[in-house]
Amino acid sequence: MKTRLLAPDLPVSALGLGCMGMSDFYIGGSEAESIATIHRALDRGVNFLDTADMYGCGRNEELVGRAIRDHRQRVVLATKFGNVRGANGEFLGVNGRPEYVRQSCEGSLRRLGVEVIDLYYQHRVDPATPIEDTVGAMADLVRDGKVRYLGLSEAAPATVRRAVAVHPIAALQTEYSLWSRDPESEILPTCRSLGIRFVAYSPLGRGFLTGRFQRPEDLPEDDWRRNHPRFAGPNFDQNLRLLHAVEAVARAKGCTPAQLALAWVLAQGDEIIPIPGTKHLRLLEENLGALAITLSLDDLRRLAEVFPLGAASGERYHPQAMQALNR
DSSP: OOEEEEETTEEEESSOEEOGGGTSSSOOOOHHHHHHHHHHHHHTTOOEEEOOTTGGGGHHHHHHHHHHTTOGGGOEEEEEEOEEEOTTSOEEEEOOOHHHHHHHHHHHHHHHTOSOEEEEEESSOOTTSOHHHHHHHHHHHHHTTSEEEEEEESOOHHHHHHHHTTSOOOEEEEEOBTTBOGGGTTHHHHHHHHTOEEEEEOTTGGGGGGTOOSSGGGSOTTOGGGGSGGGSHHHHHHHHHHHHHHHHHHHHHTSOHHHHHHHHHHTTOTTEEEOOBOSOHHHHHHHHGGGGOOOOHHHHHHHHHHSOTTOSOSOSSOHHHHTTSOO
8 A cells, every 4th residue: 555644753555535425414335334245345454534523513534433343453543623514414613612622522532432632624714713722722622632734634834834833734635636726726735745645535526526427316315415516507518518528538558537537636745634435345345456557648638628627517516515615
């Protein structure tokens, strides 16, 4: 397994495993297959697992905890706090208050069944709480030995700089893929200048870049992506045309569109760690095949031609969720 440094003393697999879909948002699969997928990932050398307290309203952390119970020393474990959900799964807002930080960490430790979290993110920035207060409380968790490293997710460059002034930030997690290249303008340069690692979530465009969905009806009726702007109406058709161009490049390269999309993210810099999510063994194996693909300058130029910056049609979240990004 190729590795990349999450911190100077913390190498992680070049591809991580996003666990969200094992418990929430995406339909299909079983808990048994999800746990088998985590175990297979560990056997293949994938040691970087990503979850959050909001995924399945805590159920995802519990699932990951069960999966790693006898494998803790093989895992670099990341989880997040800050997105608050109600008992029925409804979104209640963002909370970054110091007392909530500690409360959330204690809950995650209990559900995961571990004594320390390797990487603890603020999932979204709380505009009502100064980032200095939130990160200060997160830093207390490091001093208490409950957390090893701190991270932020979908934070603006100015917020990142304010956070770093309080405590070192190891990683920033933001959506990044061929169809979500927003971080290239400011976020990635900020991370590079500060020595912060960049963790790319949804590097397969929420599954669109795999080529499995050729029409909206291919999504299960209760799959949340049916309400995603980029999967809806004319946006889907426009994005499908872009996908077909990517598929042509993949065929010429002798790989799948998913492998090409992941290889593209990996090629953007050694400080970038993609965390594609899956709960299926066959898709895990397909994703790991991306590590064997080397993209030439000609390959990268071709992809830039067929899928240029900003080409994806539609916002990457619905309007309410967009307000929580880059702040």
